[in-house]
Amino acid sequence: MRRVFMGGLEVPVQGLGCMRITEDVTSADERAAADVVHRALDLGATFLDTADMYGRGRNEGFVGRAVRHRREEAIVCTKFGVVFGAGDDWRIRGDPEYARAACDASLRRLGTDVIDLYYLHRPDPAVPVEETVGAMSALVAAGKVRHIGLSEVTGEELRAAHAVHPVTAVQSQWSLSARGIEAMIPVCAALGVGVVPFSPHGRGLLASVPPAGQPPAHGSSPPGAPAPSLAGALRDVARRHGVRPGQIALSWVQHRAAVWGVPVTPIPGTSDLRHLEENIAAAGIELSGPELARLDSASAGAR
Ligand SMILES: NC(=O)c1ccc[n+]([C@@H]2O[C@H](COP(=O)([O-])OP(=O)(O)OC[C@H]3O[C@@H](n4cnc5c(N)ncnc54)[C@H](OP(=O)(O)O)[C@@H]3O)[C@@H](O)[C@H]2O)c1
Numbered sequence: 554m555r556r557v558f559m560g561g562l563e564v565p566v567q568g569l570g571c572m573r574i575t576e577d578v579t580s581a582d583e584r585a586a587a588d589v590v591h592r593a594l595d596l597g598a599t600f601l602d603t604a605d606m607y608g609r610g611r612n613e614g615f616v617g618r619a620v621r622h623r624r625e626e627a628i629v630c631t632k633f634g635v636v637f638g639a640g641d642d643w644r645i646r647g648d649p650e651y652a653r654a655a656c657d658a659s660l661r662r663l664g665t666d667v668i669d670l671y672y673l674h675r676p677d678p679a680v681p682v683e684e685t686v687g688a689m690s691a692l693v694a695a696g697k698v699r700h701i702g703l704s705e706v707t708g709e710e711l712r713a714a715h716a717v718h719p720v721t722a723v724q725s726q727w728s729l730s731a732r733g734i735e736a737m738i739p740v741c742a743a744l745g746v747g748v749v750p751f752s753p754h755g756r757g758l759l760a761s762v763p764p765a766g767q768p769p770a771h772g773s774s775p776p777g778a779p780a781p782s783l784a785g786a787l788r789d790v791a792r793r794h795g796v797r798p799g800q801i802a803l804s805w806v807q808h809r810a811a812v813w814g815v816p817v818t819p820i821p822g823t824s825d826l827r828h829l830e831e832n833i834a835a836a837g838i839e840l841s842g843p844e845l846a847r848l849d850s851a852s853a854g855a856r
Contacts, residue, residue: 554597554836557816559747560721562670562700564628566807567836568600569593569829570751570822572607575615583615589829590619594626596833602724602749602820604632604674605659606643617663624665630749631659632704632724634674634685647677649688656692672702672724682710683717690718702749708740715744722747727809727819729787729802729852730755730779735809742813753806753819755779760799760821760828765792786851790844800835805848808840 554565574586590601603616613631620627633655637643646655652673659668671689676682682703692698700721703714714720723741725734727750734750741748754760758778765788778784787798794801803819810817821832840848 554833556597557747557818559816559818560700560719560745562628562721562747564600564747564816564818565597565836566818567598567803567833568602568628568630568749568818568820569598570820571601571603571612571616573822574824575608575612583618586615586824587619589824589826590616591623592826592829593833594620594623596830598829598833599626600628600630600818600820602630602751603663604635604672605655605662606632606635606637606674609637610658610662613659613662617665621664628669629663629665630670630672630702631663631668632672632674632702633659634677645675645677647673647680647682647685649684649691652685652688652692656697660697667696668698670700670702670721671698672704672722674704676703676706676710682706682714686714686717686720693718704751706737708737711737711740711744711746715746720744720746722749724749724751724820726750726752727806728753728755728855729759729783729805729848730855732852732855738810738813738815742815747816747818748810750806750810750817750819753803753821754799755802759787759802760797762787762798762802764788764797780851783848783851786847790840790848793844794838796835796838797831800831800838801840801848803832803835804838804840805845807836808845809849 702722704724727734762784791798791801
């Protein structure tokens with residue numbers, strides 16, 4: 554797979570979102586889940602995304618076990634900042650003391666001595682982002698973290714953070730059904746910060762668009778499914794390339810990022826080997842100018 558540099562970190566142009574693989578996995582099906590990660594490594598999609606909140610730490614534990622014998626091949630990315638209460642309630646914490654403790658806990662669960670890319674999951678409204686990033690910078694100095702990232706930040710927060718320590722990547726939702734991030738992409742481009750689009754399949758809905766000539770599953774569109782004009786554009790472009798509509802959705806993110814010249818590595822989530830292979834193949838699709846324009850216009854209202 555083609556690779557690009559985000560700051561000093563070389564990454565493949567597509568990674569794997571691990572969040573859904575094991576949120577509720579039991580030890581009996583962990584082997585099948587690990588097969589997905591191993592196949593991703595085999596195919597060069599070595600950029601693995603997890604977070605300490607996924608499955609309340611269980612997802613990090615799974616990723617750590619899955620890459621234990623292939624640690625050098627994997628780029629292990631995780632996040633901190635979401636703290637659960639007794640029930641399902643949660644809050645954001647970004648104070649330096651918490652950043653240090655969260656990092657140590659993630660290292661333990663991942664079974665590694667260094668995190669390749671460590672994100673602040675969300676800025677803490679009670680703590681200036683510069684303060685949190687100062688603590689993350691100290692984790693880099695201590696050798697526990699290689700690169701720093703931020704998730705769901707504004708352009709202003711990114712500039713403030715980057716002045717404290719170079720930010721390698723910003724992770725945000727970006728797909729044909731969520732384009733709000735595009736307002737701050739010019740800031741990423743100006744600072745040389747990479748972009749990691751999460752939920753690039755619109756949380757699965759773009760991947761569920763049936764190919765041309767096939768009826769929608771169960772005869773009707775699922776709630777939140779793309780508008781008919783977008784679904785139609787995906788189907789038409791996919792038919793021309795002989796691929797599935799969801800692959801065109803992934804390819805569109807790559808092409809949109811190229812318009813600004815920002816390095817990008819979307820992290821589609823899948824727990825299915827066939828879907829994984831399809832998603833990775835999408836990284837090789839070349840869209841024409843008119844195809845890109847049609848997809849852009851069919852998704853122009855997406856926020
Ligand atoms: N920073 C943040 O706040 C944040 C928030 C959300 C997610 N994330 C990260 O982003 C990653 C991806 O996000 P996501 O899982 O929400 O959304 P997504 O990647 O847009 O969609 C995942 C869904 O699409 C389905 N899918 C994937 N490839 C497919 C294919 N080729 N054909 C048909 N269906 C396909 C998957 O089902 P199958 O398993 O059946 O393939 C899954 O249900 C997560 O794993 C996580 O690491 C980060």
